Amino acid sequence: MNSPELPTEKDLDGLLEDARHFDPQALAALHDQLYPHVYRYVCYRVEDSQVCEDISAEVFLRFLVVLKKKGQNVQSARGWLLGTANHLVMDFYRKKYRRRDENLDHHTNLPDNHNPEQEAETSFTLEEVREAMHNLTSDQQHVITLRFSQEFSLEETARMMGKSINAVKVLQYRALAALRRQLDGR
Amino acid sequence: MKQYMDDYSLFEQCLSRLEAGEDLETILADYPVEAGKLRPLLTAALKARCTGAPLRIPASAKIDSRTRFLAEAGRMQKKQHLFDPRLRFAGAAAMVVIVLLAGIFGTGLASAKAVPGQTLYPVKLAVEQAQLALTVDQPTRLSLEEEFDRRRVEETEKLSLAGQSESVTLAGPLSLSTDQRYAVGGVILNLTPDQEAIANSLAGSYVEVKGKVRGADGLDVEDIELRLFNFSGTLNAMSDGEWLVSGVKVMVMENTQITGQPKIGKRVELTTLHYDEEYFLALSVRVTGPAEKDERPLEQKENNGKGKTTLVNQGTAENESSETLSPTQTLEPKNPEDNRKPEPTKQLELDDDDDDDDDGDD
Numbered sequence: 226m227n228s229p230e231l232p233t234e235k236d237l238d239g240l241l242e243d244a245r246h247f248d249p250q251a252l253a254a255l256h257d258q259l260y261p262h263v264y265r266y267v268c269y270r271v272e273d274s275q276v277c278e279d280i281s282a283e284v285f286l287r288f289l290v291v292l293k294k295k296g297q298n299v300q301s302a303r304g305w306l307l308g309t310a311n312h313l314v315m316d317f318y319r320k321k322y323r324r325r326d327e328n329l330d331h332h333t334n335l336p337d338n339h340n341p342e343q344e345a346e347t348s349f350t351l352e353e354v355r356e357a358m359h360n361l362t363s364d365q366q367h368v369i370t371l372r373f374s375q376e377f378s379l380e381e382t383a384r385m386m387g388k389s390i391n392a393v394k395v396l397q398y399r400a401l402a403a404l405r406r407q408l409d410g411r
Numbered sequence: 412m413k414q415y416m417d418d419y420s421l422f423e424q425c426l427s428r429l430e431a432g433e434d435l436e437t438i439l440a441d442y443p444v445e446a447g448k449l450r451p452l453l454t455a456a457l458k459a460r461c462t463g464a465p466l467r468i469p470a471s472a473k474i475d476s477r478t479r480f481l482a483e484a485g486r487m488q489k490k491q492h493l494f495d496p497r498l499r500f501a502g503a504a505a506m507v508v509i510v511l512l513a514g515i516f517g518t519g520l521a522s523a524k525a526v527p528g529q530t531l532y533p534v535k536l537a538v539e540q541a542q543l544a545l546t547v548d549q550p551t552r553l554s555l556e557e558e559f560d561r562r563r564v565e566e567t568e569k570l571s572l573a574g575q576s577e578s579v580t581l582a583g584p585l586s587l588s589t590d591q592r593y594a595v596g597g598v599i600l601n602l603t604p605d606q607e608a609i610a611n612s613l614a615g616s617y618v619e620v621k622g623k624v625r626g627a628d629g630l631d632v633e634d635i636e637l638r639l640f641n642f643s644g645t646l647n648a649m650s651d652g653e654w655l656v657s658g659v660k661v662m663v664m665e666n667t668q669i670t671g672q673p674k675i676g677k678r679v680e681l682t683t684l685h686y687d688e689e690y691f692l693a694l695s696v697r698v699t700g701p702a703e704k705d706e707r708p709l710e711q712k713e714n715n716g717k718g719k720t721t722l723v724n725q726g727t728a729e730n731e732s733s734e735t736l737s738p739t740q741t742l743e744p745k746n747p748e749d750n751r752k753p754e755p756t757k758q759l760e761l762d763d764d765d766d767d768d769d770d771g772d773d
Contacts (some may be wrong), residue, residue, distance in 0.1 A: 247488045249481060256477050264468050274469070282476040286483050293487055354459050373459040376430060379423060394419040397426075398452070405455040 241302045245292055255302060256285055262375060263306050269374035270314045270355060270366070280313045304385030311367040318359060357407035365400035372397060421445060425453055429460070505545045526566045528577045549644050549657035553691075556640065564596035567624055571598065574626035581630075582619040582638045585610060592629075595620055599629035606632055613637060617685035640691060643680040643699070646673055654693070656681060662692045671698025 237258065243251030263284050268277045284306050291299060299305045358366050364386075371382045383393045421442065428438050435453055439446040525531035539559050546552040563581035570577050583595040593600045593610045600620060602610055619638040622630045644657025654661045656679060663669075673679060678699045683691035 247484055249484065252484050253477060253481060256480050257473070260473050260476060261468050264472065265466055268466055278469075278472040278475065281472070282479055285476055285480045289480070289484050289487060350458055369459055372426075373456070376460075379427075391419070394423050398419045398422050401422075401452045401455045401459075404459065405451045408455060408458065409451075 237302050241299065244302075247292070259303055259306055260285070262303060263310050265375050266307050266310045266370055267314060269351075269370050270358070271317065272352065272355065276317065280310065280317060283313060284310045300387070301385055304387065307371065307385055308367070311363060311370070315363055315366070353408065354404070357404055360407055361400060361403050364396060365403055368393060368397045369400050369404060418445070418448070422449065422452060425449055426456060429453065429456060505541060526569050526575075526577075527579050528570075528575065549642060549659050553640060553642065553659060557685075560638075561596070564598060567598045567630065568596065570624045571627055571629065575624065576626065577624050578622070579624055579630070580619065580621045582617065585613050585616055585618045585635075587614065598624075600635070601625070601629050601631045602635070603632075606635055609635055637684060639694070640683045640685060641681065642683070643678060646675050646677050646679050649673065649675060653690075660690050662686060662690050663696065664692070667693045668695040669698075670696070673698050 237255070240251050240255045240258070244255050260281065263281045264277060267280045267284075268274070271277050271280065287309055288302070288306060291305065358369065361369070367386065368382065371377045371385060372379075377385065379390055379393060379397075382397075383390045386393060388396070425438050425442070429435065435450075435457065438453070439450060442449060523535060525535045539562075543552060543555055543559075546555055560582040563579065564583050567579050567581050570579070581595055581598065586594055588594045588599060593602060593607075593614070595618065600610070600622075613635065617638045619636050620630065620632055621634040622632040624630050642656075642659070644659065646654060646656055647658065648655040652663055654663050654673075661681060661683060671677075673696065680697045680699055681691075681693050682695045683693050686692040
């Protein structure tokens with residue numbers, strides 16, 4: 226189930242080094258390799274495909290600012306990008322819920338390019354999970370998305386979140402317990 | 412505690428097996444004791460997981476994002492390059508000046524909140540002067556001057572709120588308050604009838620006001636004049652009544668006094684009024700010769716023994732000519748000859764406020 230094009234952290238570290246010097250080729254390669262991760266991450270959490278595209282693009286623009294200002298602090302490009310994607314998604318929902326109070330039930334536009342039958346089934350569950358996730362903490366949402374949007378391993382997740390493996394084990398356990406409670410409560 | 416850790420590890424083990432494609436019931440059968448606890452969590456995981464089916468990424472989205480990403484990177488890098496050679500020097504010089512000043516006065520950034528009358532206030536002004544002197548980009552420098560003008564207004568507002576009495580000089584657009592009194596920013600001006608007549612003719616203009624704050628009663632005005640901005644730079648473009656001088660938009664009118672033959676690429680010195688956010692209105696223009704191309708390095712000159720630093724910056728590349736701006740406060744239109752002279756500064760008086768100990772430092 227792992228994405229076939231998963232670049233290794235080593236490949237990425239090399240690219241990150243060149244990207245710090247704003248080498249256009251390294252920047253383009255870094256973008257192209259990591260865009261799928263960011264896009265999948267965001268789409269897991271947000272239904273509207275236009276919003277997914279906007280947030281994903283914004284994540285990369287913010288990455289430039291960090292590369293320029295304090296590039297030294299970025300340990301894992303992928304970890305930073307997905308962490309930022311998490312924050313932007315949280316912001317998006319904060320703003321969205323501040324703006325409106327209508328219910329969400331009729332907001333199930335299906336993403337394009339899918340087998341409609343399988344799509345309906347998948348989309349229904351995805352929408353359920355998305356909504357149930359809103360009441361989880363930011364870290365809980367992040368860990369669930371990392372583990373289940375594209376199945377990063379426990380080790381990869383720990384590295385990207387800058388936490389120990391044990392801490393992530395505890396976090397994901399609690400996150401799923403909280404998700405379960407939310408799903409049951411619906 | 413260990414028991415809990417085991418739960419977490421056990422759960423992770425089950426998750427890995429699920430990921431590897433094992434059936435939920437098979438996994439749970441291996442842990443009959445914990446099955447009751449694990450089942451709801453693993454079904455939640457399954458629900459979350461099955462949604463992670465590979466999602467096709469629209470090629471257009473990826474290309475759009477890459478285009479924006481690289482364009483922004485290019486823009487940021489260009490900006491960096493543009494500033495690089497000089498800014499490194501200017502930045503270093505600015506640091507030296509600030510560190511020196513901070514050392515001399517044993518302060519640091521504490522001066523930033525100082526208001527007139529406080530011991531640190533001259534430091535604040537000196538740091539501002541250093542900032543101005545070390546800013547080579549003309550539009551930035553002019554907006555810096557305006558920023559400093561705004562600070563003078565804010566300081567006066569603070570003094571007024573604190574009920575203090577202090578001599579101040581401030582500048583900004585002259586406006587009419589709701590009760591038909593003249594004001595600059597939030598500072599109400601107390602004007603004599605004569606001054607009122609002057610104010611009537613200056614309403615809306617960018618003016619400079621000298622006077623004494625009288626607490627909440629506003630500012631007793633001693634002097635009110637048009638604020639002039641003097642600067643020099645390279646004439647980049649000329650069209651009907653509109654010039655571009657080192658990036659600054661200047662309106663040139665029929666009655667603008669022009670000395671010399673203005674041509675694109677030549678160096679000009681201007682005395683201007685602040686017309687609006689975008690434009691300056693030239694009162695006089697003096698053409699001082701071709702853009703200088705000699706390679707003299709940046710040099711700093713000490714002027715009139717008062718510690719005012721003027722950066723004389725001889726251009727090092729084509730089209731980047733010498734730009735000298737004296738942040739002056741000329742109160743009436745002058746003969747442009749005068750603009751070359753460094754003004755006795757309105758702000759940098761390092762040695763006269765130190766004995767005012769009536770109020771302490773921030």
